Amino acid sequence: LAKTTQPISMDSYEGQEVNITCSHNNIATNDYITWYQQFPSQGPRFIIQGYKTKVTNEVASLFIPADRKSSTLSLPRVSLSDTAVYYCLVGAYNAGNMLTFGGGTRLMVKP
Amino acid sequence: DARVTQTPRHKVTEMGQEVTMRCQPILGHNTVFWYRQTMMQGLELLAYFRNRAPLDDSGMPKDRFSAEMPDATLATLKIQPSEPRDSAVYFCASGLGPGINQPQHFGDGTRLSIL
Numbered sequence: 001l002a003k004t005t006q007p008i009s010m011d012s013y014e015g016q017e018v019n020i021t022c023s024h025n026n027i028a029t030n031d032y033i034t035w036y037q038q039f040p041s042q043g044p045r046f047i048i049q050g051y052k053t054k055v056t057n058e059v060a061s062l063f064i065p066a067d068r069k070s071s072t073l074s075l076p077r078v079s080l081s082d083t084a085v086y087y088c089l090v091g092a093y094n095a096g097n098m099l100t101f102g103g104g105t106r107l108m109v110k111p
Numbered sequence: 112d113a114r115v116t117q118t119p120r121h122k123v124t125e126m127g128q129e130v131t132m133r134c135q136p137i138l139g140h141n142t143v144f145w146y147r148q149t150m151m152q153g154l155e156l157l158a159y160f161r162n163r164a165p166l167d168d169s170g171m172p173k174d175r176f177s178a179e180m181p182d183a184t185l186a187t188l189k190i191q192p193s194e195p196r197d198s199a200v201y202f203c204a205s206g207l208g209p210g211i212n213q214p215q216h217f218g219d220g221t222r223l224s225i226l
């Protein structure tokens with residue numbers, strides 16, 4: 001199972017672009033990369049998922065290099081409401097209970 | 112916007128009591144997940160179901176925990192007897208696809224305190 005490593009915390013300011021990188025050196029061929037966001041007292045919320053290259057939706061972009069050993073979640077022009085914990089998950093459809101959320105990255109957006 | 116509904120939102124009870132947590136998945140979602148979140152362990156997958164059948168419950172302590180789906184609109188997680196170490200936030204999530212790595216839609220959790 002691919003173990004993931006993310007920074008514990010990051011600070012940013014309103015209006016800036018934030019990039020959160022996740023390392024997953026032993027990612028397997030069938031593994032997908034998924035990012036979630038969690039606010040206090042709420043359940044995680046799906047942000048984006050990808051397999052390779054770049055994926056973009058209305059909320060974020062996900063950049064995955066050719067070797068897939070890392071991925072970067074990019075949040076354009078963050079606001080105070082983007083302050084949350086961001087989790088990177090790596091796994092295949094049949095990972096079962098081996099698909100773990102890890103510690104996540106606590107993003108603090110300042111005015 | 113369709114949401115996963117969990118009840119109760121908060122539960123405080125004494126050690127030894129039975130606790131039942133309920134989850135209504137998003138209509139049409141065939142996969143249901145149960146998680147537990149604590150400060151020390153983070154988010155742990157306890158069990159998940161596909162078309163109401165358990166696919167993997169290896170993350171769940173079998174002696175006191177049980178998870179069921181009486182029908183497609185209701186999932187339950189029971190703890191009997193409860194212990195103080197069970198205090199945590201329990202999340203239910205649902206999804207459309209068959210796999211564990213599909214986008215999951217989470218409820219807002221049941222905050223459980225066992226005294």
